[in-house]
Amino acid sequence: MALITLRQLLDHAAEHGYGVPAFNINNMEQGLAIMQAAQGCDAPVILQASRGARSYAGDVMLRHMVQALAEMYPDNHIVLHQDHGNNDATCLSAIRHGFTSVMMDGSLEEDMKTPASYEYNVEITARVTRAAHAVGASVEGELGVLGSLETGEAAAEDGSGAEGKLDHSQLLTDPDQALDFVAATQCDALAIACGTSHGAYKFTRKPDGDILAMHVIEAIHKRLPDTHLVMHGSSSVPQHLQDLINASGGEMPQTYGVPVEEIERGIRHGVRKVNIDTDCRMAMTGQFRKIASEKPTEFDPRKFLIPAMDELESLCRDRFERFGTAGQASGIKPIPMDEMARRYASGALAPRIAAAKAA
Numbered sequence: 001m002a003l004i005t006l007r008q009l010l011d012h013a014a015e016h017g018y019g020v021p022a023f024n025i026n027n028m029e030q031g032l033a034i035m036q037a038a039q040g041c042d043a044p045v046i047l048q049a050s051r052g053a054r055s056y057a058g059d060v061m062l063r064h065m066v067q068a069l070a071e072m073y074p075d076n077h078i079v080l081h082q083d084h085g086n087n088d089a090t091c092l093s094a095i096r097h098g099f100t101s102v103m104m105d106g107s108l109e110e111d112m113k114t115p116a117s118y119e120y121n122v123e124i125t126a127r128v129t130r131a132a133h134a135v136g137a138s139v140e141g142e143l144g145v146l147g148s149l150e151t152g153e154a155a156a157e158d159g160s161g162a163e164g165k166l167d168h169s170q171l172l173t174d175p176d177q178a179l180d181f182v183a184a185t186q187c188d189a190l191a192i193a194c195g196t197s198h199g200a201y202k203f204t205r206k207p208d209g210d211i212l213a214m215h216v217i218e219a220i221h222k223r224l225p226d227t228h229l230v231m232h233g234s235s236s237v238p239q240h241l242q243d244l245i246n247a248s249g250g251e252m253p254q255t256y257g258v259p260v261e262e263i264e265r266g267i268r269h270g271v272r273k274v275n276i277d278t279d280c281r282m283a284m285t286g287q288f289r290k291i292a293s294e295k296p297t298e299f300d301p302r303k304f305l306i307p308a309m310d311e312l313e314s315l316c317r318d319r320f321e322r323f324g325t326a327g328q329a330s331g332i333k334p335i336p337m338d339e340m341a342r343r344y345a346s347g348a349l350a351p352r353i354a355a356a357k358a359a
């Protein structure tokens with residue numbers, strides 16, 4: 001069962017004006033719940049695995065699991081994407097294991113903690129892009145460092161995040177530099193920084209334009225109208241899930257995520273891929289805690305996992321519908337990776353930035 005590439009999917013999304021949630025997976029239950037949601041509404045799917053997921057599940061397990069999902073849900077095209085690759089080896093080994101797309105995150109150095117120079121970012125992203133395109137795989141680059149505009153810090157809880165205090169020039173992607181970056185690297189999609197951060201603790205209040213800089217996305221889209229933009233750290237951290245977790249023995253301090261309507265606004269301005277992991281974790285954890293507190297004698301893992309999968313399915317379905325992904329899978333005819341490689345080699349997929357440069 002063939003998977004499709006990120007480039008093919010995001011080209012389709014741009015043509016039809018929708019966005020695609022990219023859900024992180026680590027295990028079978030997450031994969032099944034996401035696919036069940038996609039099947040229910042005819043949505044194409046981006047499944048992404050971080051370096052943490054690859055070491056948790058193992059590359060062989062992930063590869064076979066996603067192949068199994070593709071076989072079980074033949075009508076819903078799947079992109080398998082490496083989230084936050086830190087060097088050539090991570091990205092190229094992902095492709096060897098069947099990933100059709102990689103993120104080369106050169107905004108940070110290989111340790112995924114130290115903010116990198118612009119020159120380092122361009123060099124490594126361009127190198128990985130050349131190698132990936134040669135076999136038809138897609139590449140997402142990142143320009144700007146993810147982190148909070150309130151505190152100047154990245155979340156400490158995830159697998160990649162800058163250490164120390166960052167200033168706004170690092171935390172907000174510069175539109176002119178974005179144009180230069182896409183031209184120099186030829187990446188297929190560009191992750192930008194606009195004040196979002198990974199994890200649950202993004203904002204101390206409902207975000208406004210001072211701490212969630214959606215105007216930066218609009219400015220980048222104006223300069224690069226044909227580039228597929230990516231929003232990381234885009235969980236909404238729903239209040240009802242915070243409340244459920246806390247009502248069942250959790251102790252999550254009050255926090256705020258990225259409102260779904262702000263993501264919808266981003267989609268109207270070129271955002272095509274929307275990274276969501278924390279909401280999925282919270283959906284499942286809420287049910288684990290609920291069952292554990294309501295039924296303290298329960299010990300069958302399936303009694304925890306089935307409601308957790310149901311909750312995750314309904315969250316994913318909501319995002320597919322809100323982002324306009326629903327109803328799009330049946331309109332996509334998969335392009336094999338070999339054909340994508342030929343198109344890259346011919347120059348047909350080179351970024352269209354000449355007009356943007358002149359503007």
Ligand SMILES: O=C(COP(=O)(O)O)[C@@H](O)[C@H](O)[C@H](O)COP(=O)(O)O
Nearest residue numbers: 050052159199233234235275277278
């Ligand atoms: O943007 C992301 C998630 O955003 P989120 O926290 O859901 O707002 C992903 O790209 C992160 O990389 C992912 O959550 C990290 O996963 P692990 O490294 O912890 O597996």
